[in-house]
Amino acid sequence: MDAADTNQLLIAMGVYRNFETSEGVLEVLRGVNVTLYQGDMMAVVGESGVGKSTLLHILGGLDRPTQGNVRVKGELLQNMSEATLAAFRNNHVGFVFQHHYLMEEFTALENIMIPALIAGKSKKEAEIMAEQLLLEVGLANRSKHRPRQLSGGEQQRVAVARALINKPEIVLADEPSGNLDIKTGEKLHQLLAGLNESHEVTFLIATHNKELAESCHRIVKMEDGLLHEVSKN
Secondary structure (H helix, E strand, O other): OOHHHHOEEEEEEEEEEEEEEOOEEEEEEEEEEEEEEOOOEEEEEOOOOOOHHHHHHHHOOOOOOOEEEEEEOOEEHHHOOHHHHHHHHHHHEEEEOOOOOOOOOOOHHHHHHHHHHHOOOOHHHHHHHHHHHHHHOOOHHHOOOOHHHOOHHHHHHHHHHHHHOOOOOEEEEEOOOOOOOHHHHHHHHHHHHHHHHHHOOEEEEEOOOHHHHHHOOEEEEEEOOEEEEEOOO
8 A cells, every 4th residue: 555545534536516406406516536635734725606615514524425435534424324424523523614603602611622522521621622722722811701702813713722622633624714804814824734733633724815725735726616736836
């Protein structure tokens, strides 16, 4: 086996995704192939509506393809029941969306703890892990604040910490800086790059932000339902 093969975390082959509409079948993905390796940081760029979010949802097991295969850590996602897939996602895949989706009634610390508690960690263990992540994302002094008491950038950093608490091999980020101003977005980009290096977590980031894309190791462009590798400047 080639050495590179042992580092393959995610392999998608011939992925199609069609949606039924009032005007007929809408083909969003038309045979996408993509491979992510341990420690990768890949940006997916492309116009709005081309299917970047759809692709991330399928790769993370939030949606199922019309046709094609997705393997994460060698496991074929299509063969999993909904319950098994949910547990697999919680343990191996982290998600960061354009909107943070934090639970307003919980503090920053409690929001980060939730996936660990779902995974069966004790409250004390989850709390220790969440506190460490808050320190890493620069919010140790904001642990008891609820989302409405945090800035947009702080909320998104909490969402990043939440995505990392179960030590996933892969984090899928969908326009993570889309709702942030330029300066705050740049800080988030630096944070993601630092976490990629320090945690060796693999990132796949759908973005319109040119600077964020250029900071990634690889760039692919989604066009006409397919992915094309882009040479970095």
